[in-house]
Amino acid sequence: MQATRRIAMAATTAVASIGALLAVGSPAQAATITKFCNAPYSPVPGCFYSTGDIFTVQDLRADGKRGVLIWMLDGGRHGECHDANGANNPPTKCDVDLPEGELVTFWTVIRDGADGPESWESEPMVAWTSGR
Incomplete structure (x- = not known):
């Protein structure tokens, strides 16, 4: 049970981190290429x-x-x-x-x-x- 909880917590943290990176990275991706x-x-x-x-x-x-x-x-x-x-x-x-x-x-x-x-x-x- 404890191992399952740790895996779920790690997966949730990873998803949240990736989401935060994508949210922060969005304005740069929208920049005009010159x-x-x-x-x-x-x-x-x-x-x-x-x-x-x-x-x-x-x-x-x-x-x-x-x-x-x-x-x-x-x-x-x-x-x-x-x-x-x-x-x-x-x-x-x-x-x-x-x-x-x-x-x-x-x-x-x-x-x-x-x-x-x-x-x-x-x-x-x-x-x-x-x-x-």
């Missing part, structure tokens, strides 16, 4: 910050090529952000003016020169320009 990035292990990390409409791209390979972030809106508008300042330097920032509430798709590539061939391409990322 940073969207591709995989952290990418040789060309790229991010979109919906607050300010800023793209960043960073070249992590010392191969004489550049890292390029390519972005495209649903309506067809598109652009590129180039990191041509050498490998392992701080990310290049590109500030653009995008309409709010739009879907933006972006990906990064390794490119030989401004318009040369691409030797690697990341998976595409999808974000919202309004930060939702």
Whole structure:
């Protein structure tokens, strides 16, 4: 009987603790997401910050090529952000003016020169320009 009571008390305490954590964690989960990035292990990390409409791209390979972030809106508008300042330097920032509430798709590539061939391409990322 005593063991059953202890188990019931432990289970009740665990459920109450989890409930308290979820209640405290709810406001943070409801926060607006404003940073969207591709995989952290990418040789060309790229991010979109919906607050300010800023793209960043960073070249992590010392191969004489550049890292390029390519972005495209649903309506067809598109652009590129180039990191041509050498490998392992701080990310290049590109500030653009995008309409709010739009879907933006972006990906990064390794490119030989401004318009040369691409030797690697990341998976595409999808974000919202309004930060939702």
